[in-house]
Amino acid sequence: MSNDLEFKELKLFKKGKVRDVYDLGEHLLMVATDRISCFDFILPTPIPDKGKILTQVSLFWFSFLKDTVENHLVPMSLDNLPVSAEDKDKLKGRFMIAKKCEVIPFECVVRGYLSGSGWKEYKDKQSVCGLDLPAGLEESSKLSEPIFTPATKAEEGHDENISFDYMKNSIGEELANKIRDTSIAIYNKAADYAATKGVIIADTKFEFGMYNGKFILIDEVLTPDSSRFWPKDDYQPGRSQASFDKQFVRDYLDASGWDKVPPVPVLPDTVVSKTQEKYKQVLKILTGEDFA
Numbered sequence: 001m002s003n004d005l006e007f008k009e010l011k012l013f014k015k016g017k018v019r020d021v022y023d024l025g026e027h028l029l030m031v032a033t034d035r036i037s038c039f040d041f042i043l044p045t046p047i048p049d050k051g052k053i054l055t056q057v058s059l060f061w062f063s064f065l066k067d068t069v070e071n072h073l074v075p076m077s078l079d080n081l082p083v084s085a086e087d088k089d090k091l092k093g094r095f096m097i098a099k100k101c102e103v104i105p106f107e108c109v110v111r112g113y114l115s116g117s118g119w120k121e122y123k124d125k126q127s128v129c130g131l132d133l134p135a136g137l138e139e140s141s142k143l144s145e146p147i148f149t150p151a152t153k154a155e156e157g158h159d160e161n162i163s164f165d166y167m168k169n170s171i172g173e174e175l176a177n178k179i180r181d182t183s184i185a186i187y188n189k190a191a192d193y194a195a196t197k198g199v200i201i202a203d204t205k206f207e208f209g210m211y212n213g214k215f216i217l218i219d220e221v222l223t224p225d226s227s228r229f230w231p232k233d234d235y236q237p238g239r240s241q242a243s244f245d246k247q248f249v250r251d252y253l254d255a256s257g258w259d260k261v262p263p264v265p266v267l268p269d270t271v272v273s274k275t276q277e278k279y280k281q282v283l284k285i286l287t288g289e290d291f292a
């Protein structure tokens, strides 16, 4: 499959790095493509079925979390969509119909462990997003409690870590507090569950939107694209971890000597199939479901 799926009958609302969003009037149609992004670049090579796997994982978590947080899903089948039979076939397994929300323009990151940009900042300043942390932590250390470390949603380029105060100033203290508390609550609930499956959720990113005056969980949730999942068995602080997410692709790109300036290298078949395998594996482990 190519990186692009096209639905000519539908009106494009927004094209993200991974998802294409179409305007259905009252609702949105979110289509998870097989595109993969790394370091905020879309790779030229798709990972077959990745969009379906992400959709299946998200649907599992939205349902798992429904008593903790309201979400954007609208239970509607493909039958009601104004698309051809051929297009319905292309959409199967990779779409969600969603409430059209005003996106709250922050990536709501929760970290239970020190990794990625959090680890980088800690090494420099002993803080993450301006939150001071105790001395002596190592790469991948478990934090004494999960922390909320928001980032901006950059229209272009890299999302930037910001302080919680910055978020409060931008959307108001009350809403910011509620979003922080909800993010931590859903992280805790999901992390406790994942632990019973032998998976550590090192960190994850949520998005929220306003709908009818309330904030609700939108986008994708707790997928290998939005989270670092580590196998509990191999966990050892003081180094980076083997992981179920696109770390494998990041490692390949790092090792390739690519200078992070386009064009982005094509992935070899072995990296593609290994990545697909990882995504399917985490689907099975977390949800107990086989790839549908």
Ligand SMILES: Nc1ncnc2c1ncn2[C@@H]1O[C@H](COP(=O)(O)OP(=O)(O)OP(=O)(O)O)[C@@H](O)[C@H]1O
Pocket: 014, 015, 016, 017, 018, 019, 020, 021, 028, 072, 098, 099, 100, 101, 102, 103, 153, 154, 207, 209, 218, 219, 220
């Ligand atoms: N219910 C919703 N209502 C409105 N917009 C939504 C909803 N759910 C998700 N979105 C938006 O749809 C887009 C999904 O695309 P994708 O995740 O591929 O984007 P992205 O490249 O990560 O870009 P962004 O930084 O804008 O999230 C995102 O911009 C997300 O904020």
Ligand SMILES: [Mg+2]
Pocket: 016, 219
């Ligand atoms: Mg996104």
